[in-house]
Amino acid sequence: MAIVPLIPITAANCFADLGMLAATQTQDAFQRAPKPKDPITEHWLIQANAQGALGTLSQAPPHLILEPPTTSCLFIGYWQQKPVYLQPIEVMETAELIPWRTWFQHTDSQHFALYSTCAQVWHWWHEHIFCGRCGQQTLIADHEFARICPACAHTSYPRxxxxxxxxxxxxxxxxxxxxxxxxxxxxxxxxxxxxxxxxxxxxxxxxxxxxxxxxxxxxxxxxxxxxxxxxxxxxxxxxxxxxxxxxxxxxxxxxxxxxxxxxxxxxxxxxxxxxxxxxxxxxxxxxxxx
Ligand SMILES: [Zn+2]
Structure with missing residues (x-):
């Protein structure tokens, strides 16, 4: 026999645990969606780079901030139905920077999607500051993960x-x-x-x-x-x-x-x-x- 009979994948069995099935996504899970049109008065913040995020294991990011986001932050989606922003930080060794793999082991599958997005968006943010075609400094698009060159219009997306x-x-x-x-x-x-x-x-x-x-x-x-x-x-x-x-x-x-x-x-x-x-x-x- 080449294979034992495969059981249906449902929210109740292990394979659904990572939120791989759309049916298992809850409204509070991390979601990509357009940026809010109304002014933002509070937001979730995660300060991170490709290696990890700032925080303590007893208080995993994102952290709720009761203020508008600063201009150095990138809108990445929604967390518990409120806008969530990434503040990219430079590569550094600090006790507060906890590696992604440690976060993954200490948080649930909904955090996995959020953290995974942050790590990859950081790479894109960091690697395309200058245009790969003409060398001009790029601008960040408002509505998607895209860095656009003002000189030649070359556009770079996360890889x-x-x-x-x-x-x-x-x-x-x-x-x-x-x-x-x-x-x-x-x-x-x-x-x-x-x-x-x-x-x-x-x-x-x-x-x-x-x-x-x-x-x-x-x-x-x-x-x-x-x-x-x-x-x-x-x-x-x-x-x-x-x-x-x-x-x-x-x-x-x-x-x-x-x-x-x-x-x-x-x-x-x-x-x-x-x-x-x-x-x-x-x-x-x-x-x-x-
Ligand atoms: Zn260019």
């Missing part, structure tokens, strides 16, 4: 790089890999960037063949996650194993092996889509065994 991420499955077993960057005993799903001209599915088959030498059958798209390290959009799939023996690309991967629900290595944190793919399939296996 978003699509990636595939996949759990290769074969009946009740699934393939996980260990990269040289991982700590000992830690395994994750396979992932890679989509190259120019490729569909997500072509990229997925190519990456899996390059990294572990396996051929795949059917692919099942499950959901996506914006991953701010540094600008990836992860497209998550289950991929059915079809043929081949594991053969490693040793520059990328130092080990890959089949695991089962009864034999799990150290896994990625709950907030990562890699873990969500694994947990979803474990839920399917448990349902199938009943």
């Amino acid at each position: 978003i790089s699509p990636c595939i991420i996949t759990l290769v499955v074969d009946g009740e077993r699934f393939l996980l890999a260990h990269s040289p960057r991982f700590k000992t005993g830690f395994y994750s799903t396979l992932a890679g960037f989509i190259e120019a001209g490729e569909s997500a599915e072509q990229a997925l088959r190519r990456e899996v063949y390059e990294e572990v030498g396996l051929h795949l059958g059917r692919l099942h798209y499950l959901g996506s996650q914006s991953w701010p390290f540094s600008h990836s959009l992860m497209l998550g799939y289950l991929a059915e194993y079809q043929a081949g023996d594991i053969r490693l690309d040793e520059e990328e991967i130092t080990d890959a092996a089949w695991f089962s629900a009864d034999n799990l290595p150290l896994l990625p944190p709950q907030f990562a889509i890699s873990r969500q793919l694994i947990d979803y399939y474990l839920t399917c296996i448990a349902a199938h065994r009943q």
Whole structure:
């Protein structure tokens, strides 16, 4: 059997936890929407850069400010139905700057979307201060994340790089890999960037063949996650194993092996889509065994 029956994805199972399904979004969640037309008298503020945000673990950002935002702040959307602003800060080492990964571990999935946006918007804000075509200082557009050159009209948007991420499955077993960057005993799903001209599915088959030498059958798209390290959009799939023996690309991967629900290595944190793919399939296996 190539795959155990997939259970429907609902708000009640683990895969919906990251807010991947529109149905699970609440009004209080972080939302992108046009800037308010009326004068702003209070706003949420988050002071951050690509590494992290200011705050204390007992008081996670954003923080409510009972004043209009200053001109150095960027409107990024709505938080609990009030406007939320990013104040970009320079790269610095300070005890108050808490890394994004720490925030992700101490806050819920609604914060993940907000923090992910801040980290990526900071990159865009920082990298396009000057026009990439003519060198003029750029201006920030009012209605979208765009920096526009007043001299040549060249426009720069935040970079978003699509990636595939996949759990290769074969009946009740699934393939996980260990990269040289991982700590000992830690395994994750396979992932890679989509190259120019490729569909997500072509990229997925190519990456899996390059990294572990396996051929795949059917692919099942499950959901996506914006991953701010540094600008990836992860497209998550289950991929059915079809043929081949594991053969490693040793520059990328130092080990890959089949695991089962009864034999799990150290896994990625709950907030990562890699873990969500694994947990979803474990839920399917448990349902199938009943
Ligand atoms: Zn220009």
